[in-house]
Amino acid sequence: MNAAEKKNLQITACKVRMGIIEGVFQAKSGHPGGSLSAADIMTYLYFKVMRVDPQNPKWEDRDRFVLSKGHIAPCLYSVLAQRGFFPVEELKTLRKVDSRLQGHPSMHYTPGVDMSSGSLGQGISTAVGMALGAKIAKKDVRVYTVLGDGEIGEGQVWEAAMYAAAKKLDNLVAVIDNNNLQIDGTLEEVNSPYPIPEKFAAFGWNVVEIDAHDFDQIEDAFAKAAACKGKPTAIVAKSVKGKGVSFMENECKWHGSAPNAEQYEQAMRELNAALAELEG
Amino acid sequence: MADIVKIATRDSYGKALVEMGATNDKLVVLDADLAAATKTAGFKKAYPDRFFDTGIAESNMMCVAGGLATMGFTVFASTFAMFAAGRAFEQVRNTIGYPHLNVKIGATHAGISVGEDGASHQCCEDIALMRTIPGMTIINPADDVEARQAVYAAAAMDGPVYMRFGRLAVPVIFDESYKFEIGKGAQLVDGTDVTIIATGLMVGEALAAAELLKADGISAAVVNMATIKPIDRDIIVNAANKTGAIVTAEEHNIIGGLGGAVAEVICETVPVPVVRLGVEDTFGRSGPALELLHVFGLDAAHIAEKAKAAVAMKK
Numbered sequence: 099m100n101a102a103e104k105k106n107l108q109i110t111a112c113k114v115r116m117g118i119i120e121g122v123f124q125a126k127s128g129h130p131g132g133s134l135s136a137a138d139i140m141t142y143l144y145f146k147v148m149r150v151d152p153q154n155p156k157w158e159d160r161d162r163f164v165l166s167k168g169h170i171a172p173c174l175y176s177v178l179a180q181r182g183f184f185p186v187e188e189l190k191t192l193r194k195v196d197s198r199l200q201g202h203p204s205m206h207y208t209p210g211v212d213m214s215s216g217s218l219g220q221g222i223s224t225a226v227g228m229a230l231g232a233k234i235a236k237k238d239v240r241v242y243t244v245l246g247d248g249e250i251g252e253g254q255v256w257e258a259a260m261y262a263a264a265k266k267l268d269n270l271v272a273v274i275d276n277n278n279l280q281i282d283g284t285l286e287e288v289n290s291p292y293p294i295p296e297k298f299a300a301f302g303w304n305v306v307e308i309d310a311h312d313f314d315q316i317e318d319a320f321a322k323a324a325a326c327k328g329k330p331t332a333i334v335a336k337s338v339k340g341k342g343v344s345f346m347e348n349e350c351k352w353h354g355s356a357p358n359a360e361q362y363e364q365a366m367r368e369l370n371a372a373l374a375e376l377e378g
Numbered sequence: 379m380a381d382i383v384k385i386a387t388r389d390s391y392g393k394a395l396v397e398m399g400a401t402n403d404k405l406v407v408l409d410a411d412l413a414a415a416t417k418t419a420g421f422k423k424a425y426p427d428r429f430f431d432t433g434i435a436e437s438n439m440m441c442v443a444g445g446l447a448t449m450g451f452t453v454f455a456s457t458f459a460m461f462a463a464g465r466a467f468e469q470v471r472n473t474i475g476y477p478h479l480n481v482k483i484g485a486t487h488a489g490i491s492v493g494e495d496g497a498s499h500q501c502c503e504d505i506a507l508m509r510t511i512p513g514m515t516i517i518n519p520a521d522d523v524e525a526r527q528a529v530y531a532a533a534a535m536d537g538p539v540y541m542r543f544g545r546l547a548v549p550v551i552f553d554e555s556y557k558f559e560i561g562k563g564a565q566l567v568d569g570t571d572v573t574i575i576a577t578g579l580m581v582g583e584a585l586a587a588a589e590l591l592k593a594d595g596i597s598a599a600v601v602n603m604a605t606i607k608p609i610d611r612d613i614i615v616n617a618a619n620k621t622g623a624i625v626t627a628e629e630h631n632i633i634g635g636l637g638g639a640v641a642e643v644i645c646e647t648v649p650v651p652v653v654r655l656g657v658e659d660t661f662g663r664s665g666p667a668l669e670l671l672h673v674f675g676l677d678a679a680h681i682a683e684k685a686k687a688a689v690a691m692k693k
Contacts, residue, residue, distance in 0.1 A: 158450075205448070205477050213448060214477040217468060223438045224473055227445020234406065234428065235449065254469075257438035265430075 099317050105376060107313050110180055111141040112373045115342045116366065117176030121192035121199070123362040128193060128201070131352040133173035135277040135310065135337040136244055140177045142316045143242055152182035155209040161239055162228045164213045166221025167246035167275065168202040169354070175199050175208065183210035219252025221245070222272055226262045229270040229330075240324075244273045248280030250291050256301065262330040263302030270330040271323045274298075275310065277339035279350050298332035310337035343368055383522075384547035388486040390525035391543050392417025395454060395484075397526075398533055399425045405533065406446055408432055408455045410439045415545075416456040416486045436461040440469035440481075447479035452533055455481055459488035459542060463504035474538050475511040482532045482539045488518075489629035490657060490674050491546040491579060493667035500662035506634025508540040509607050515560060516606040518542040518628075518636075520581035521551045524604055527558035535560060544629075546667045548579045561605050563613035569599030572685045573617035573624050577603045577636045579671075580627040580655075586678035587627075591685055598685055609639045611647070618648035623688040625653045627681050629671075632656035651691035653684045 099107075114137045122128035144150070148161040165174050172192060179186040184198070191197035198207045202216025213228075215221040225243035232239035249255065262270055274294055282288050291297070295305045304326040308315040316335075323331035339353070340346030343365045357365055399405050399421055411434045413419040422429040432439040436457050443455040455462070462485040463470070474481045485504060492500045508516050517532065517539060519525035525543060532539040556564075563575070567588050576584035581602045588598040599621055601613055617624060624644065626637040637654030644652050657674055671677055 162448075164445075213445070214473070217472040219437075220441045220469055220473045223441030223469075224445040224448075226438070227442035227447075228449055229445075230430065230442065231406075231446045231449030231451055234446075234451070239449075254435075254437045254441070257432075257435035258441070261432055261435065261438055261442070264433075 099314060104313050107141060107145065109373065109376045110145060111138045112342070112369055112376060114141050114173065114176045114180055116369045117179060117186060117189045118172045119343065119357065119362065119365045119369065121172045121175065121189040122356045124190045125193035126356050128172050128356055129169040129354045130172065130356070131279070131339040131346060132167060132246060132275065132277065133170040134341045134343060134346060135339045136170055136173050136275045137341065138311050138313065139244065139273055139275070139316055139335055140173050142313060142320070144177045144181045146317070147320050148242065152210065155183060159237060159239060162212045162241045164221040164225040164228070164243040165203050165215050166225070166243045167218065167249050168216030168221065171201065171203050174203060174211070178210040218246070218249040219254035222255055223258040225270060225272070226258050226267060229262070229267040230265060232269055233267065240269045240271070242271050244275055247274055247276045247278065247285055247291060247294065248288070250274065250294070251289050259298060259301040259303065266328045267330045268327050271333065272330065273333045273335055275337050276334055277337040279339045279348070279353065281350070281353050283350060295334045302329060304329040304331040305334060306331065307334045308336070310335035311341055342372065383550045385522035385550055386545060386547045387519055387522065387525040387543040388417045388545060390522040391484050391486065391529055391541070392420045394526040394529035395421040396424050398530065399428065402452065402533065404451050406430070406451045406453050408439050408443055408453060410434055410436045410457040410461065412457055416484060418456045436466045437469045440466040441473045443481045444473040444477065444479050447481050453481045454484050456484040456486065458499060459485035459501035459504045460499055463507045463540065464501060467507055471511050475514055478513050478537050480536060482541065484541050484543065486543040487545045488542045489544060490662045490670050490676065491544055491629060491667040493545065493670060494664050496664035497661040502631045502657045502662065504542065505606055505630050505636065506638065509634060509639065513537060514607060515539045517560065517604055518578040518606055519604050520578060520602055521548060523550060523552040523554060523556050524558050528604065531558060531560050542578065544579055546579065549582045551582050551585065558604060561608045561610060563610040564602040565599065565613065566602050567598070567600035569597040569621060571597045571621055571623070572689050573599040573601055573621045574627060574681060574685060575601045575603050575614065575617065575624060575636065575640055576627040577606060578629050580629055580676060583676070583678045584627050584681055587681035587685065590678055590682040596685065596689060603636060606636055606639055609643060611643050614640055614643045615647050618644055618650045623651045623692050625655060625681060625684045625688050627655045629676055630656050631659055633659055651688045653688040655681055655684045
């Protein structure tokens, strides 16, 4: 990736973060912390990896995405808006009555959302079903899903992991957004899933470990996933919860609460400054 | 008297899947390590490329089914009723029901007639659970003829369906001229004093009960309610208007199943006595299926008693 490409991705990711803050602020609820931690990976996925057509969201041969950690819908919506599936302005309707942007993703409300999700542990299984379907249909469709690191406490994640490897679904990539925080505390304080890479490897997955905020490493991880034959790939991405907004970084309380007006202003000031520097 | 042919509806399910697989290449069948028991093994043998055994992981299976459905397949997902509606309830609710996907759940071994395996496997709660999911169609066929047609009808309609099949071989009561239609009850016997609305293996018992009642001078109508949801409101209202009393009969908890569905319609339309026959809010136990059905009062004699009670309540 050359410097210009990287800068473009960083600019887009910064705008995605602004959309997250905007939506959650307007809704007075939602999940900013995990949305911000996944923003770089989600940006890379939708701008560099996935074959999608914003003008034809239901295009049959598109790659598929399932947001297994469905509560970071603000991140998915912001990426979809930046990618052109619907106007960025619409992010302000998040979680409101009559909005197309439900609190958790719904495939029947929002253009570009391939699958409804929100109940943790189920999205990865759905992604497995999609990947299996692509194999049956002999289509070159790749399927991506993003899970939370707390989410993998759900036993169903490991049912899905076992089955995906057993079926050799090399068209499936699961990203584990490893920000080390869940609602009740750090992962270790609650119910440690560590070591995560070793667990997926033991279940028969190709495993790549990266820094979730380094686009070179993100690019490398998806290239390795694409090159891997006979196994699904797990990208264990070490991230910072709340990344990009100073007072939200590594703070549990920003898992599921919205900024007040003052906090909103500060967050937007910081993101605007970051954007100005990137564009400068 | 001709010999009564008995076929378990799980066998009908397996047979219909194999037949449909020949012409419908979008048909995919999933099972969770019970293919021999749910009878999807026939499909597995005939179309190995479109059969997937997800192993003993029903929650995963239901969501894999949802994912496959988004890719344009008509997916039949099979396991015992206990695990389909019980263990995987929330997966069915959120990943099949909420997105209204084309997944057809083939739930076998429903009810007390599972027999010797006992209470842990005798699911008498599934209809109640599935009824609460918006947009879920629920079919509980009475015999082989109806069960096979129901599988075709489920495949032909758009959206999720829960089909309830039994382990026990039950009498074939319909001939091939019988036409099943989703959402329509079938008036099997006309009567004037009371209507027995039955579902599943209780339909055969209801027909026998009507004969018993005739001997006692009571004219009992019999309705087969194979589709529990959407319920056929018209046939229920007509029954209430015509006979003024209703008995429901099901191999399911009396709470939340057919009896509940019929009572909901009746109390808001034509309030007449409704007496519910089913499993009396209790767990099952081990024993031969036919013996258990009698022990739990799921037979013609008990239906006739309830019918008399319903008739008495009219006065």
